[in-house]
Amino acid sequence: xxxxxxxxxxxxxxxxxxxxxxxxxxxxxxxxxxxxxxxxxxxxxxxxxxxxxxxxxxxxxxxxxxxxxxxxxxxxxxxxxxxxxxxxxxxxxxxxxxxxxxxxxxxxxxxxxxxxxxxxxxxxxxxxxxxxxxxxxxxxxxxxxxxxxxxxxxxxxxxxxxxxxxxxxxxxxxxxxxxx
Amino acid sequence: xxxxxxxxxxxxxxxxxxxxxxxxxxxxxxxxxxxxxxxxxxxxxxxxxxxxxxxxxxxxxxxxxxxxxxxxxxxxxxxxxxxxxxxxxxxxxxxxxxxxxxxxxxxxxxxxxxxxxxxxxxxxxxxxxxxxxxxxxxxxxxxxxxxxxxxxxxxxxxxxxxxxxxxxxxxxxxxxxxxxxxxxxxxxxxxxxxxxxxxxxxxxxxxxxxxxxxxxxxxxxxxxxxxxxxxxxxxxxxxxxxxxxxxxxxxxxxxxxxxxxxxxxxxxxxxxxxxxxxxxxxxxxxxxxxxxxxxxxxxxxxxxxxxxxxxxxxxxxxxxxxxxxxxxxxxxxxxxxxxxxxxxxxxxxxxxxxxxxxxxxxxxxxxxxxxxxxxxxxxxxxxxxxxxxxxxxxxxxxxxxxxxxxxxxxxxxxxxxxxxxxxxxxxxxxxxxxxxxxxxxxxxxxxxxxxxxxxxxxxxxxxxxx
Amino acid sequence: xxxxxxxxxxxxxxxxxxxxxxxxxxxxxxxxxxxxxxxxxxxxxxxxxxxxxxxxxxxxxxxxxxxxxxxxxxxxxxxxxxxxxxxxxxxxxxxxxxxxxxxxxxxxxxxxxxxxxxxxxxxxxxxxxxxxxxxxxxxxxxxxxxxxxxxxxxxxxxxxxxxxxxxxxxxxxxxxxxxxxxxxxxxxxxxxxxxxxxxxxxxxxxxxxxxxxxxxxxxxxxxxxxxxxxxxxxxxxxxxxxxxxxxxxxxxxxxxxxxxxxxxxxxxxxxxxxxxxxxxxxxxxxxxxxxxxxxxxxxxxxxxx
Numbered sequence: 001x002x003x004x005x006x007x008x009x010x011x012x013x014x015x016x017x018x019x020x021x022x023x024x025x026x027x028x029x030x031x032x033x034x035x036x037x038x039x040x041x042x043x044x045x046x047x048x049x050x051x052x053x054x055x056x057x058x059x060x061x062x063x064x065x066x067x068x069x070x071x072x073x074x075x076x077x078x079x080x081x082x083x084x085x086x087x088x089x090x091x092x093x094x095x096x097x098x099x100x101x102x103x104x105x106x107x108x109x110x111x112x113x114x115x116x117x118x119x120x121x122x123x124x125x126x127x128x129x130x131x132x133x134x135x136x137x138x139x140x141x142x143x144x145x146x147x148x149x150x151x152x153x154x155x156x157x158x159x160x161x162x163x164x165x166x167x168x169x170x171x172x173x174x175x176x177x178x179x180x
Numbered sequence: 181x182x183x184x185x186x187x188x189x190x191x192x193x194x195x196x197x198x199x200x201x202x203x204x205x206x207x208x209x210x211x212x213x214x215x216x217x218x219x220x221x222x223x224x225x226x227x228x229x230x231x232x233x234x235x236x237x238x239x240x241x242x243x244x245x246x247x248x249x250x251x252x253x254x255x256x257x258x259x260x261x262x263x264x265x266x267x268x269x270x271x272x273x274x275x276x277x278x279x280x281x282x283x284x285x286x287x288x289x290x291x292x293x294x295x296x297x298x299x300x301x302x303x304x305x306x307x308x309x310x311x312x313x314x315x316x317x318x319x320x321x322x323x324x325x326x327x328x329x330x331x332x333x334x335x336x337x338x339x340x341x342x343x344x345x346x347x348x349x350x351x352x353x354x355x356x357x358x359x360x361x362x363x364x365x366x367x368x369x370x371x372x373x374x375x376x377x378x379x380x381x382x383x384x385x386x387x388x389x390x391x392x393x394x395x396x397x398x399x400x401x402x403x404x405x406x407x408x409x410x411x412x413x414x415x416x417x418x419x420x421x422x423x424x425x426x427x428x429x430x431x432x433x434x435x436x437x438x439x440x441x442x443x444x445x446x447x448x449x450x451x452x453x454x455x456x457x458x459x460x461x462x463x464x465x466x467x468x469x470x471x472x473x474x475x476x477x478x479x480x481x482x483x484x485x486x487x488x489x490x491x492x493x494x495x496x497x498x499x500x501x502x503x504x505x506x507x508x509x510x511x512x513x514x515x516x517x518x519x520x521x522x523x524x525x526x527x528x529x530x531x532x533x534x535x536x537x538x539x540x541x542x543x544x545x546x547x548x549x550x551x552x553x554x555x556x557x558x559x560x561x562x563x564x565x566x567x568x569x570x571x572x573x574x575x576x577x578x579x580x581x582x583x584x585x586x587x588x589x590x591x592x593x594x595x596x597x598x599x600x601x602x603x604x605x606x607x608x609x610x611x612x613x614x615x616x617x618x619x620x621x622x623x624x625x626x627x628x629x630x631x632x633x634x635x636x637x638x639x640x641x642x643x644x645x646x
Numbered sequence: 647x648x649x650x651x652x653x654x655x656x657x658x659x660x661x662x663x664x665x666x667x668x669x670x671x672x673x674x675x676x677x678x679x680x681x682x683x684x685x686x687x688x689x690x691x692x693x694x695x696x697x698x699x700x701x702x703x704x705x706x707x708x709x710x711x712x713x714x715x716x717x718x719x720x721x722x723x724x725x726x727x728x729x730x731x732x733x734x735x736x737x738x739x740x741x742x743x744x745x746x747x748x749x750x751x752x753x754x755x756x757x758x759x760x761x762x763x764x765x766x767x768x769x770x771x772x773x774x775x776x777x778x779x780x781x782x783x784x785x786x787x788x789x790x791x792x793x794x795x796x797x798x799x800x801x802x803x804x805x806x807x808x809x810x811x812x813x814x815x816x817x818x819x820x821x822x823x824x825x826x827x828x829x830x831x832x833x834x835x836x837x838x839x840x841x842x843x844x845x846x847x848x849x850x851x852x853x854x855x856x857x858x859x860x861x862x863x864x865x866x867x868x869x870x871x872x873x874x875x876x877x878x879x880x881x882x883x884x885x886x887x888x889x890x891x892x893x894x895x896x897x898x899x900x901x902x903x904x905x906x907x908x909x910x911x912x913x914x915x916x917x918x919x920x921x922x923x924x925x926x927x928x929x930x931x932x933x934x935x936x937x938x939x940x941x942x943x944x945x946x947x948x949x950x951x
Contacts, residue, residue: 066672069684074948083672119681407841411656413756413778413813483757527735529755531776 005150005158006171011131014147015044018129019051021145026096029058031124033095037113038066038084040102043164044131048100063088065099070112092121098145102160104130107141132171134158181205182637187260187601189214191267192563193576193590202265204597207640212591256642260601263634266562267591268300268330268598269544270569273364273389273443273467273515275536276302276332279320280309285520285618287321290540291328293518293617295643297540298633300330300598301588302518303573306337307365313337313348318356330638331588331598333573338363338377338388344370347377354384359573362389364443367425369395374429378438387439387465387572392425392450393417393491402531404477404492412483414530417492423449430457433464441572442466444517446491448501455510465572466505467513470546471537471623473502479623485526485533487623489519492535503555512568514561516543520619538619542610544602545629552630603634650949651763651770652942654779655820663821667789670934670941676713677937687714687947692748693741694720696773700752702908703773703783706932707750710939719744738762748943751775769946777811782942783907784817786935788825790927791862793934794903799826804856804898806832806888807866807915808877810839814907815866819847832856833888836877853888857897864905865890865916881914890916895925903927 006014026032029052036045042064049062066084099113110128117126129145134152150173152158157176161167182204189200189212200214271294277285285293287304294302304321306312312321318334325332336358340346342365350361361381367390368374374390381388398421403409405416426442430453433440445451445468454466471489476496479487487493505511519536526533547565550556556564570576570589577587586596610627612620635644649657658666676684692711694704704720711718721741732740734753741749746768751759756776763770774780792798803822809815809831822829823846830848831838838849850856857863868884878884895902904916904926912918920926 068672069676069686069944071686074686083669085672086675115685119684120679407844410810410839410841411816413776413816415777483760524733527733529734529753529761530757531755 002159002172002174004170005173006148008169011147011169011171014131015047016051018145018147019048019055022048022098022127022129023052023056025127025144029056029060031094031096032098033061033063033090033092034098034100035063035065035088035113035117037099037101037109038064039165040160040162041065041100043162044102045100048098048129061090063090065113065116067109067112067116070115072108072112086116088120092117092123094122094124097123097126098129099126100129102131103158104128104133104141104143104146105136105158107137107139110141111139131160132158181210181255182258182597182642183255184258184260184265184599184601187263187265189265189591190559190562191591192559192567193267194592196591197559202591202599204599204637207597208586209591209593209595209597209599211593258601258635258642260634262603262605264558264602264604266600266602267566267570267589267595268600268636268638269298269565270301270303270573270575270589271299271516271518271540271543271565272303272360272513272569272573273469274302274304274518274540275307275520276304277520278308278324279317283618284522284525287324287328287332289616289618290518290520291325291330291332293538293540293615295329295636295638296616296633296645297516297542298544298600298602298636299540300600300636300638301333301569301575302330302540303333303335303359305335305362305364307342307363311337311342312358313340313342315349315352315356318353318358322357329641329643330636331596333357333359335360335362335364335389337361338368339373342366344368344373347373347380350381350384350386354386358386359575360387360389360441362391362443364389364391367391367393367395371428371432375432375436378432378436378440382436382438385439385574387441389441389443390425390429391443392422392429394421394424397421397424400531402488402492402535403480404494406477406495408477408481412481414480417490419447419449419494419498422447422491423453426450426453430454430462430464433457434460434462437463440464444469444472444491444515445502445505445511446472446494446498448498451501451505451510455505455508458510465512465568466510467515468502468506468511469515469517470539470543473499473506473550474546475623480530483530484623485528485530486537486621486625488530488533488535489517489537490535503550503553506550506564507555512564512572514543514547514564515569516540518617518619519621520617521621522618523620526621536619536621537623538612538615538617538621540617541615542622542624542627542629544633545608545610545627545631546624548602548604548629548631597637597640599637600633601635601637602631604631606630606632606634608632650946650951651759651772652781652946653759653763653770653772655781655784655817655824656779658781658821658824660824663785663788663825666785666938666941666945667792669945670785670789670937673713673940673944674934674937676940677933683713683715685715686944687711687716690714690716690747690947691745692716692718692750692943693744693746694718694773695723695738695741695749695751696721697723697751697753697758698774700773702932703752706935707771707773707939710936710943711748713936714940714943716748716943719746734758734761735765738766742766742768747947767951769943769949771942771946774813777813777816779817779820780813781817782935782939783814784821785942786931786938787814787818787864787905787907788821789934789938790905790931791903793930794927795861798822801827801861802830802859803827803862803864804830804832804860805864805866806853806856806890808837808868809833809842809866810837811869812866818864819845823847830856830860834878834884853890853894854897857894860898860902862903862905863890863895863898864907865910867907867909868911868915885914889914890920892917892919895920905931907931
């Protein structure tokens with residue numbers, strides 16, 4: 001029986017706070033770009049961009065990054081990783097990139113995203129914004145902006161459901177088998 | 181002396197089909213007693229009386245040519261209850277590969293495989309190395325055959341080197357022991373040479389066995405031509421490649437009144453041509469092989485080289501036509517075309533793998549299916565595999581050659597004691613790795629066959645398997 | 647992808663084909679960037695085992711492997727292994743012993759990739775086996791058509807030339823019919839097998855008839871050796887009757903695309919104007935070939951053994 005951790009309002013408030021933090025930490029929006037990691041991060045990146053626009057009245061470029069070709073688990077995954085679009089229609093070099101993902105878990109996706117991003121150019125800096133940090137890092141990766149910290153066990157799964165995917169906005173926690 | 185008792189004896193040569201006993205003495209059939217269901221009992225005596233008749237001890241070694249010291253003070257009695265007792269099977273189309281290709285098979289291993297398959301006589305084709313196209317190679321084979329576990333009768337080539345140009349010395353080779361002539365592996369493409377062969381052979385009364393294949397049509401084909409060959413990307417051999425030569429050879433046999441035997445018939449069209457020719461009174465006989473009534477070209481779907489054979493496996497229609505041909509007598513003989521190859525040779529590109537199936541050890545089981553299906557009665561099957569080959573090769577009446585001392589293909593009194601006892605109830609799963617033959621190349625691996633030899637008696641020896 | 651090997655289009659389902667084409671689209675993007683490489687198959691080894699000469703296919707596979715960060719070894723066996731004395735199986739096992747993860751094989755005998763796939767742990771990719779199949783060519787052709795036309799289903803596609811000897815034609819026929827296209831074959835009767843009609847493809851012996859309103863024309867290479875064996879009397883006669891000229895091309899739809907697997911015999915099966923003209927997508931086929939081959943290797947590597 002999945003348990004609802006965050007509802008629509010909670011998500012919205014967290015994103016608003018994160019948008020403010022991003023602007024504050026970067027002292028404005030100069031050279032700022034958002035890149036969402038397929039799939040969950042892409043919608044969140046767009047939402048963050050529109051919130052930042054509301055606050056600072058500035059448009060920031062948004063891109064989407066597919067990390068399938070940079071994964072390290074080709075043989076281990078149960079199913080074939082689906083290849084999605086990488087669409088970064090702006091110059092990456094010398095920009096301050098904020099990677100956006102929905103759930104931060106082992107950190108391996110972020111590692112792949114870093115490699116993918118670096119093959120597109122040489123950013124001035126890369127920061128990480130995630131909606132949920134569920135712990136259990138396997139690599140030394142840390143998020144700069146976190147919506148909520150949720151400690152979980154390995155027999156649980158956190159799923160972020162979004163309107164853009166045709167679902168209600170919410171974050172659920174459910175019990176599964178042991179992670180394989 | 182050997183007494184085979186209580187078996188179901190089937191001897192089409194004498195019209196025998198009933199339960200009874202067979203008595204063997206000094207390597208010859210002494211008598212056959214039918215106790216029930218027999219059309220013609222051979223002897224008036226009851227079974228019990230013959231058993232108590234004092235007998236000479238039977239030699240357990242030697243060539244069965246006459247009496248001799250025995251190691252057994254008493255006669256060997258074999259209980260054949262529930263089994264068929266038949267004249268030993270005769271395979272008139274076998275490749276023993278010796279001389280020259282001993283890595284594929286030798287006369288010793290080939291005859292051992294024959295015995296295992298229930299065959300007591302095999303006729304070996306001349307495409308050895310050197311080719312059996314002269315008396316000295318024939319003599320070599322005859323000599324080696326003495327070690328063979330069953331009788332080996334050589335078939336000589338039709339032309340020197342099987343090149344299709346010059347006839348061999350048929351008379352001389354007959355004297356040395358050849359019982360027929362064939363360029364098998366190859367056809368005689370030149371019609372004039374084939375005509376001469378059919379004419380000349382008449383002087384010696386020996387059949388010309390023809391491998392019917394128009395090489396210009398079959399070219400470098402490796403399987404039957406059709407939708408499947410196109411789908412697999414393999415070059416096909418049209419059925420017409422066989423039929424054209426069958427037709428030609430029949431006409432030449434008609435023209436010359438020579439004795440023609442058509443090897444390995446594989447197509448519907450050939451069956452029709454032969455049927456027609458027989459109606460007209462042409463002196464033609466024909467053989468087919470178990471794979472041509474058991475498998476279609478589908479067997480090569482996965483590029484399985486074990487199903488690569490020449491002529492190639494054909495279609496369901498051809499299988500039906502061949503069964504019909506066996507049933508109505510158009511096809512006289514079931515032979516194996518036993519073609520053993522070394523494992524490495526078959527583990528190759530499909531195009532390059534040599535064609536051939538190692539068939540001696542599966543022939544009887546596959547042929548028994550015809551009896552199950554009602555295509556042939558058991559008596560008719562024995563005709564195809566023993567009586568008719570003997571008739572065609574003139575083995576029913578003893579030859580002057582040193583090889584054959586008594587009639588074969590029959591259990592008549594005085595015939596050679598070549599007997600096969602078949603267990604029709606036992607089911608065996610084909611395991612090529614356990615073949616006695618050196619050749620393990622068969623597409624029948626895993627098939628379950630009923631009707632396997634329980635015992636084979638040949639050249640004064642008894643071979644049995646539990 | 648069900649299987650560790652790519653032996654032919656015959657063995658692929660429509661889902662498999664679409665998965666490969668979708669994945670190839672992702673790789674085509676990569677090929678458009680500055681850094682045309684991804685680390686997806688880093689550390690793997692691909693061996694090109696070509697028993698038939700080929701520069702373009704071999705180079706395409708080699709580059710595809712390198713773009714995936716895979717190491718490449720090229721084994722060019724001049725003629726059949728029989729001449730070398732080493733058996734096919736031995737050569738393949740040697741290659742595997744070198745640590746090959748992929749064996750890309752081209753051979754003049756049909757069924758060779760199937761034989762190797764049975765015996766080897768590595769993923770076997772058929773780069774052309776006799777007159778059987780050339781699956782990656784058909785996949786890149788399908789990709790090209792899909793990219794240009796937006797779909798394959800319902801299109802009228804004509805294949806012209808030496809169908810009977812062409813593994814490219816066979817693979818395309820299997821693939822395009824699976825994907826729902828209406829396939830037509832055009833050529834002299836000696837070069838189109840009778841059995842093709844059982845495949846649900848149209849057979850034409852006249853260009854004027856066969857090219858009417860087609861969306862795609864795929865020209866096949868005429869091999870000169872066939873002339874000697876009675877398949878057609880001369881290349882002049884062939885060209886006159888079945889060569890693709892501007893007039894004949896006008897019979898097709900206005901937005902027809904012209905394809906050719908290469909290498910072309912300019913002036914024989916295809917005129918130079920068309921080969922270099924606006925309707926030709928021949929060079930794009932080459933680029934797409936790279937993306938498709940990357941996709942194939944990527945997907946095969948992900949199959950659990």
